[in-house]
Amino acid sequence: MASSTLKIHPNSLYRWIQEYEKYGESAFPGHGSALRHAQFETKKLEKEHKLLQEELALLKKFQVFLKPNRK
Structure with missing residues (x-):
């Protein structure tokens, strides 16, 4: 079993798998610490806000180029 090879509790491994399947790569930012759902949503919204x-x-x-030339 993978958990015994990694010397971790099977429940921990199961929880990590579930979080990874639900949140993908963003589930474990930085040094691998899991984010709570609210923290995940906050990070996601901050990223979306920056993009917008x-x-x-x-x-x-580009708005300058869309205005008709007034001479």
Whole structure:
């Protein structure tokens, strides 16, 4: 059994597998510590917020090219 080879409790291994299947790579950031669901959601929303801010900044830069030339 893998848990005995790794010298960890089978329940720990089972829980880690469940968290990985549910949250993927983001379930164990940093040094492998698991995030609680609320922490995971917060990190996910922060990442999405940053992406949306970057997209908005880019759209604002291109807005100049979309305006008709007024001469």
